[in-house]
Amino acid sequence: xxxxxxxxxxxxxxxxxxxxxxxxxxxxxxxxxxxxxxxxxxxxxxxxxxxxxxxxxxxxxxxxxxxxxxxxxxxxxxxxxxxxxxxxxxxxxxxxxxxxxxxxxxxxxxxxxxxxxxxxxxxxxxxxxxxxxxxxxxxxxxxxxxxxxxxxxxxxxxxxxxxxxxxxxxxxxxxxxxxxxxxxxxxxxxxxxxx
Amino acid sequence: xxxxxxxxxxxxxxxxxxxxxxxxxxxxxxxxxxxxxxxxxxxxxxxxxxxxxxxxxxxxxxxxxxxxxxxxxxxxxxxxxxxxxxxxxxxxxxxxxxxxxxxxxxxxxxxxxxxxxxxxxxxxxxxxxxxxxxxxxxxxxxxxxxxxxxxxxxxxxxxxxxxxxxxxxxxxxxxxxxxxxxxxxxxxxxxxxxxxxxxxxxxxxxxxxxxxxxxxxxxxxxxxxxxxxxxxxxxxxxxxxxxxxxxxxxxxxxxxxxxxxxxxxxxxxxxxxxxxxxxxxxxxxxxxxxxxxxxxxxxxxxxxxxxxxxxxxxxxxxxxxxxxxxxxxxxxxxxxxxxxxxxxxxxxxxxxxxxxxxxxxxxxxxxxxxxxxxxxxxxxxxx
Numbered sequence: 001x002x003x004x005x006x007x008x009x010x011x012x013x014x015x016x017x018x019x020x021x022x023x024x025x026x027x028x029x030x031x032x033x034x035x036x037x038x039x040x041x042x043x044x045x046x047x048x049x050x051x052x053x054x055x056x057x058x059x060x061x062x063x064x065x066x067x068x069x070x071x072x073x074x075x076x077x078x079x080x081x082x083x084x085x086x087x088x089x090x091x092x093x094x095x096x097x098x099x100x101x102x103x104x105x106x107x108x109x110x111x112x113x114x115x116x117x118x119x120x121x122x123x124x125x126x127x128x129x130x131x132x133x134x135x136x137x138x139x140x141x142x143x144x145x146x147x148x149x150x151x152x153x154x155x156x157x158x159x160x161x162x163x164x165x166x167x168x169x170x171x172x173x174x175x176x177x178x179x180x181x182x183x184x185x186x187x188x189x190x191x192x193x194x195x
Numbered sequence: 196x197x198x199x200x201x202x203x204x205x206x207x208x209x210x211x212x213x214x215x216x217x218x219x220x221x222x223x224x225x226x227x228x229x230x231x232x233x234x235x236x237x238x239x240x241x242x243x244x245x246x247x248x249x250x251x252x253x254x255x256x257x258x259x260x261x262x263x264x265x266x267x268x269x270x271x272x273x274x275x276x277x278x279x280x281x282x283x284x285x286x287x288x289x290x291x292x293x294x295x296x297x298x299x300x301x302x303x304x305x306x307x308x309x310x311x312x313x314x315x316x317x318x319x320x321x322x323x324x325x326x327x328x329x330x331x332x333x334x335x336x337x338x339x340x341x342x343x344x345x346x347x348x349x350x351x352x353x354x355x356x357x358x359x360x361x362x363x364x365x366x367x368x369x370x371x372x373x374x375x376x377x378x379x380x381x382x383x384x385x386x387x388x389x390x391x392x393x394x395x396x397x398x399x400x401x402x403x404x405x406x407x408x409x410x411x412x413x414x415x416x417x418x419x420x421x422x423x424x425x426x427x428x429x430x431x432x433x434x435x436x437x438x439x440x441x442x443x444x445x446x447x448x449x450x451x452x453x454x455x456x457x458x459x460x461x462x463x464x465x466x467x468x469x470x471x472x473x474x475x476x477x478x479x480x481x482x483x484x485x486x487x488x489x490x491x492x493x494x495x496x497x498x499x500x501x502x503x504x505x506x507x508x509x510x511x512x513x514x515x516x517x518x519x520x521x522x523x524x525x526x527x528x529x530x531x532x533x534x535x536x537x538x539x540x541x542x543x544x545x546x547x548x549x550x551x552x553x554x555x556x557x558x559x560x561x562x563x564x565x566x567x568x569x570x571x572x573x574x575x576x577x578x
Binding site: 030051056148176 | 225235248252
């Protein structure tokens, strides 16, 4: 992304009371949070409500916000908490056992909508890789998702998943080792159309 | 050792002393995950959600003690929002019919004039002297350079259309009632209402302009051109849509815009969304828009008085200069036009100086006659 101000600059502006920064913060993160939320639940309206609540909270508590943070991590962590609470509430009404951590990051998939990859065979290869990843245990999948889609570091992931840093690191290493060969091939394809 | 977030860099060592995967594999994994399809809010959903947030925040601020400049801003948003909702249906109907009068207004006004002209809704026409003019719409008056005129004689024309015509060789800036500032390049026409209606802000452009759109989520800003519309929420971008160019382009520096292309098509056109640092080129022949990452400075430098060329064919450079200075520039040799030119040209220079700079840097020589420069290949014998 090419952006004129860094996340932390924007964050500081927001924390010091700028409404324009609040609006830009929303512009920048709403889609990311939405995508993140939909990895955990398919209830789009609930995800939107959680984004709503998160931004209301941010606005309400802006004077007391920590200034030196990784903005993305901070938002994801707070947002995940919101999702968790909301899903528990929903569970009471629907009388369903619905534990957030059991339903994590389902559906890592290469859909046919990914039309940039026109070649059928290439798409298939990427799909195979997606399937391999989907076979991993849910928590490992979530760790990979946080690490690679959201660029969180091991400390941040560990804190979000409530595991130790070495455990988190080991998870990533192990998963990557298993996927290594397939990753090589797909990466070439991805580079081809990313340019 | 260092617990900085080295982790984030694609080429990180990732503790090479432990038996971790190499950085290449990590990089590949990252690439793969980033390419996974992500659910996205539609533009309408995103706006709607934001309106909900703003509405809530406003109520909260209202009931607390917080009464600073900040609250005033939210008040305004909330007031406009309320009115917007009540005219919502009318707006939908209007949106599809309002295009034509603006286009017609633009077509009536010719850029073949010697002075920049401001044509007001009540059919007054004001000629603006000077190469660079500045027009600012204020509450009751329009400030033009250092003088002012009354904004509107008849109240019936409150939303009437105004046209600013900037002929070749001139430039102008204009600030509209909502605070949006627009830099118009030579040979451009901009049509806009004296005052924006509630719920939308709409202008029509033929030519090139750089827009710095005032943020107002309740009134999206639309720029219409002959074949591409741009929807804006508050952002900075450049549009080049000269009637005599086959291609229309938009360059986005900040924020986010949505393009609606092939708008005349039976299927209602195509939508694509742009992110900062990209340029969309719409080809009128193939009727397709392509979006690519670019160095934006190259496309918007004209508004600060520079022309930055980066391996640009000479005929493109000449086309721009010819518009800017209103001189004909004739290249006798087609092949010469394909030669590329890189460099920064200062548009404050007068045309003679400019041509000397250009010929020094290329294999061209020129003669001048009246308002015309004729270029040909340098005669090496005369060197």
